[in-house]
Amino acid sequence: MPRSVPTAISTSSSLPPTQSPAEPHLLDNAVWAALTGPHARFAERVGRAARYPLDVCPFTALADPADPGAWDDLAELVGPDTVTPVTGVRAVPDGWEIVERGQGVQLVDTGLRAEPAPEAVRLGLDDIPEILDLVALTKPGPFLPRTVELGVYLGIRHRGRLIAMAGERVHPPGWTEISAVCTHPAHRGQGLATRLVRAVAAGIRERGEIPFLHALAGNTTAIRLYESIGFTLRRRTNFVLVRTPGRHPAPTP
Numbered sequence: 001m002p003r004s005v006p007t008a009i010s011t012s013s014s015l016p017p018t019q020s021p022a023e024p025h026l027l028d029n030a031v032w033a034a035l036t037g038p039h040a041r042f043a044e045r046v047g048r049a050a051r052y053p054l055d056v057c058p059f060t061a062l063a064d065p066a067d068p069g070a071w072d073d074l075a076e077l078v079g080p081d082t083v084t085p086v087t088g089v090r091a092v093p094d095g096w097e098i099v100e101r102g103q104g105v106q107l108v109d110t111g112l113r114a115e116p117a118p119e120a121v122r123l124g125l126d127d128i129p130e131i132l133d134l135v136a137l138t139k140p141g142p143f144l145p146r147t148v149e150l151g152v153y154l155g156i157r158h159r160g161r162l163i164a165m166a167g168e169r170v171h172p173p174g175w176t177e178i179s180a181v182c183t184h185p186a187h188r189g190q191g192l193a194t195r196l197v198r199a200v201a202a203g204i205r206e207r208g209e210i211p212f213l214h215a216l217a218g219n220t221t222a223i224r225l226y227e228s229i230g231f232t233l234r235r236r237t238n239f240v241l242v243r244t245p246g247r248h249p250a251p252t253p
Contacts, residue, residue, distance in 0.1 A: 026172050026173065026174070026175065027106060027108070027172065027175060027212060027234070027235075028088060028235070029061065029062075029063075029087070029088050030087070030170050030172045030175070030177070030212075031050075031059045031060070031061035031087050031088075031170055032050065032061035032062065032063055033172035033173060034170045034171045034172045035050040035051070035052070035061060036050065036063075037171070037172055037173045038171040038172070038173060039052075039150070039170070039171050042056055042057075042149075042150075044077065045077070046073045046074075046076045046077040047069070047070070047072075047073035047076075048062060048063035048064065048067060048069060048070035048073050049061070049062055049063070049070055049071075049073035049074035049076075049077045050077070051077060051078065051084070053146070054144075055144050055145050055146045056144060056146045056147060056149060056150065057142065057144065057147060057150065057169065057170075058084075058085050058142050058144070059085055059086075059087055059170070060074060060077070060078065060084050060085065060086050060087075061086065061087055061088070062074060062086065062088075062089070065086075065088055065089040065090075068093055071092070071093050071096065074086070074244070075244045075245060078244055079244065080244055080245060080246050081243065081244060081245070081246035082243065082244045083099055083241060083242070083243050083244075084241070084242060084244070085239065085240065085241050085242075086240050086241075086242055087237070087238070087239065087240075088237070088238060089238060089240050089242075090238055090240075092240070092242055095245035096242055096243065096244065096245060097242065097243040098240055098241070098242055099241040099242060099243050100240075100241040101238065101239065101240045101241070102216065102217075102238075102239045103216075103217040103236055103237070103238060103239070104214050104215060104216050104217055104236070104237045104238075104239055105214065105215055105216075105217050105223060105233050105234075105235070105236060105237065106212060106213075106214055106233075106234045106235050106236075106237050107212060107213050107214070107215065107223070107226050107227070107231040107232060107233055107234060108210065108211075108212045108231060108232055108234045109201060109210055109211040109212065109230060109231055109232075110230060110231065110232040111230035111232075112197075112198065112201050112211065112229055112230030112231060113198060113229070113230060114198050114199075114201035114202040114204075114205050114211075115198050115199065115202055116199050116202050117154065117156070117195040117196060117198065117199035119156055119195075120154040120155065120156055120195070120196060120199050121154065121155055121156075121157065122152065122153070122154060123148060123153040123154065123155045123162075123165060123167070124148060124153075125146075125148060125149075127148070127155065127162065128145055128148065130161075130162040131143065131148065131153075131155075131162065131165065132145070133162075134162055134163075134164075134165060134182060134184060135180065135182065137184065137185070138182035138183065138184065138185070139182075140179075140180050140181055140182040141179065141180065143180050147167075147169070147180070148167070150167075150168060150169050150170075150171070151167060151168025151169065151171060151176065152167060152168050152200060152203050153165060153166070153167030153168070153180065154166060154167060154196055154199055154200055155196075156192050156195070156196065158187060162184075163183065163184040163186075163187045163192065164182065164183040164184065164187065164192035164193060164196055165180060165181075165182060165196065166178060166179075166180060166181040166182075166193065166196035166197055166199075166200050167179060167180050167200060168200060168203075168204065174208075174209055174210065175209055175210050175211075175212055176204045176207075176209050176210075176211060176212070177211075177212055177213055177214065178197055178200050178201065178204075178211050178212070178213045179213065179214075181193050181196065181197060181213075193225075194225070194229055197226075197229065198229070212231075212234075213226065213231065214237060217236065
């Protein structure tokens with residue numbers, strides 16, 4: 001049965017408008033919701049700023065990007081003159097530098113047929129070397145040595161070699177992000193990614209949660225695929241790489 005998501009916006013050829021600030025939603029600040037919720041065990045936190053450990057996930061988040069105090073907490077958390085990604089922000093305070101920015105889209109499950117994939121195997125820490133090789137080849141997004149600890153990761157092997165994978169990443173209350181969806185170039189066109197997405201989603205659904213995922217706004221091929229199997233574009237997202245303010249030089253004697 002299709003799932004009802006009250007704030008989902010159905011589109012076919014264009015991105016949805018950015019949600020009104022008057023209609024806040026947990027997924028608007030998903031990383032903060034995860035790090036103060038189901039993923040609190042991973043959180044490194046100072047006041048109103050938090051991040052995952054650097055070998056788990058690169059994301060940092062603010063309780064409220066409009067709060068200057070949260071930015072001060074973030075600077076204390078990551079240190080001076082440090083580059084870090086922050087989600088859900090458009091502008092930075094004085095003294096901060098935007099190193100890079102990009103736009104993505106957030107998609108939510110509104111009609112996905114979730115089902116197990118009998119050929120899929122659970123991936124763990126022993127599989128990290130193979131996972132990192134596949135990620136380096138296919139570039140699905142950040143994947144670090146301990147990312148696999150964030151949730152269930154499934155893979156498909158061919159003649160013993162890992163050729164496709166997908167898994168769980170950010171985990172706000174009631175939701176789980178599907179991430180690291182990738183297939184070896186020599187094995188594309190066989191529907192492996194779709195089978196893995198359905199299988200990961202089946203596990204998420206069993207917990208009574210709703211799958212969601214992100215894609216780069218320019219990756220129209222992936223967006224069309226996700227829409228075709230039951231995801232709906234919900235909102236635009238901003239990915240910003242920022243540099244924290246440097247230390248002030250010591251006063252001259």
